[in-house]
Amino acid sequence: MAKYTPTVEVGLDRMRDMARGNFDLSWMDSNPEGWGHKVQRSQAGLKLTDVDHGFYGQVPAQGSSHGTMAPRGCYVPEGTISLDQYTINEMTEIWADNAASLYDEAVVRQWNSVTDVPWEKLKTLPDDMEKAVCQMCTGLAEVEFVAGDMPAKWLCRINHDFHEVKLFLATQIMDEARHLDVFRKRALANGGGLLMASPGQEELLAAILNAPDYATASALMHIFGEGFVLTLFRQGEYLAPTEVEKTIFGLCMQDEARHVAYGVKHLKFLLERQPEREEEIHAILEKGEQAIFSLTLEPQTSEPRAILAGGGLANIELGMMRMAFIYQKQVHEYLQRLKVAGIDRTNRLSIPTEIPYAEIAA
Amino acid sequence: MEQRILFPSSDWFQKLAICMLAQEDEYRRLGPMDCTMVVRVSSPENGDRNFEIVFRAFSVDSVREINDPGDVPPEHFIIEASLQTWQEMIENIREHCGPDLKHTLNFLTFPNDPMRVNGPDQLQTDAFYRYNRSIQQFFNGATDVPTIYN
């Protein structure tokens, strides 16, 4: 009886062969078209866009049917087994022309919540302000990682030929991990703690995670949700009571702008090639608009921001007026981003473009 | 006596570009930025003056005053404010070796008053958010640039 399995025995035979000097070496000439590739480095270093040009920059409209993880542009031997994982094989479904450059930008612009935030500058805040900061951070810690879970849900389904997009989405998952972690840390770091979760936010999260396909999920999350969050981060920097929040929101803002930039260019790419999908996009955006509007009515979401905007509980009404300005800005930028993507939603918007708070309060 | 540089002027932005070169490590830590920023300075005496600063990776590629408004490159964002607002921001940076909480670029632009940021489309305006820390660092270079205003 053989000592090893047939597979191991074959391996051992092959080793004996090599020990006698019989090498195969066919791999050396397996990809003549891809050999001799020339690369010019960018000023910032070696970028993905520097290497993925010419032969290696050809992205197929339909991802390769071999279904393996073989890197795009290599020779795939006959008989390589398919992993049978990829259901997103059309470039239009996920592609954005800026994915590769956003990936390079993201990997260099990483930061961490351990050493990049000047936590030593935290100071005791008045109770109402600390509670408002902690409630806002509770809400953000709740919502942030949907933008990690959503790409993660689709990532292993995306054909390996679209590595630019897969890599960018991987950076987004890391970015969102950091956002969740930094807001949790801020809530717990200054003598306060986590406060109330938001059922309203869960509605929006569900719409993103249950979207029927990647393209609609992306329109809802990258453009609508993250666009609104981007403005919120800008507001967070604006209202920051200390250098700590200032740094946190400033850093998160940069990450968020990358995510939004991908979403806009992706939707543009999709609609230029499949204009018939515009109605699907309108439908999912309407869902998001409705969810976010009901969110603005939720006390745990709107009141802490109004306290911060007003500079304390005593000025919460002034804060509500300022919040109306922020809402208007969010809606305006959202419509403008859709315009870049090729969608005019001005006349189909299902929520008001501004909240006439002064009028309502009168 | 230390030499004071006039703001706004191409010379003044060139000085910041030199400060940027001297801090390459810091800019490398922040990450590269590829964008074109137009700084618009308005004053009753001089009207609107526009300066284009092109950033490539970790340094400034070029600085120039735009004399013909039609000469702005297609891809850019504009930060605009009165000379008085720019002066207050720059002097605040100089006084604290960086802005206090109420004089960061984001703080001043977020309410659209006293500064505004705008691009030909929203994605280009978004570039200001995307590279915000690096752009702030660029203006923080004013700490080492004694400035007079006109």
Ligand SMILES: [Fe+2]
């Ligand atoms: Fe985020």
Ligand SMILES: [Fe+2]
């Ligand atoms: Fe995000």
